[in-house]
Amino acid sequence: MSYLIIKCGGSITDKLPDSFYRNIAALKTEFHINPIIVHGGGPQVTTLLEKLQIESKFIEGLRVTNESVIEVVEMVLSGTANKQIVRNLLSAGAKGIGLSGCDGKLLQAKLVDDHQKVGLVGEIVSVNNSLLDLLLCQSYIPVISPVAVDETNKPLNINADEAAAALSKAYHAPICMVTDVPGVMKEGNVIPKITKKEIDGYINTGIIHGGMVPKVKAAVACIQQGVKEVVIMNGLEEDNLIKYVRNEPIGTLVRLEEEFVDA
DSSP states (O other): OEEEEEEEOTTTTTTOOHHHHHHHHHHHHTSOEEEEEEEOOHHHHHHHHHHTTOOOOEETTEEOBOHHHHHHHHHIIIIIIHHHHHHHHHHTTOEEEEEETTGGGSEEEEEOTTHHHHBSBEEEEEEOHHHHHHHHTTTEEEEEESEEEOTTSOEEEOOHHHHHHHHHHHHTOOEEEEESSSSSEETTEEOSEEOHHHHHHHHHHTSSOTTHHHHHHHHHHHHHTTOSOEEEEETTSTTHHHHHHTTOOOSEEEOOHHHHHHO
16 A cells, blocks of 8 residues: 655645545545645644744744743644644544654654754654554554654654655655645646756746745755655645546646656
């Protein structure tokens, strides 16, 4: 049975329709694919920090995370954000189960090199496949929040894209980056395939702009970490996940330059 990593950003999870979760259930029952969901929750974390009058600060896209912030990050990501996705899967007839990277040392991490600037932010050093395998073989669909543990079992905030990349490498699986747009656009049309070189050029010329910039940069980062394939797709359109596993053209496929040449 093959695997598929589904990465849902915090800005999209509240918008995803019931059909999206039914598609995930179908991946398991009809296509014999093991979906593994990784989610963010940045907007929800920021909202709660504001309510608690705790400052939100970012350095080069990473949330500066002190002891107070990590408590809120864990509360939101491993709590309300995670369980909402689990409940949506249950409603779709799937066996959703929520985990954080802390559970069973699913995701073990170390502090990033710039930890003196960004605080309790980590980079993943290992994935506990055996824990996920136990769940997957019992037909559960893991929903993973990107909070990891270090060697002393303290929590570290992890970028959700990095968590998806680590799981992708562990399972030799492609990543579906679920967004609220059809893919990378050029002159009103979806670009079906794109390389890092093309992405750099499109960003410089402004063809790729706004909220798509961090999405494509995250996709490129995953590819550079050894992920074989990333597709940026619209999760709001019905059956896009099914179309992808059927190899129908959908979204924008990001690969290394030479892989498109060889294809």
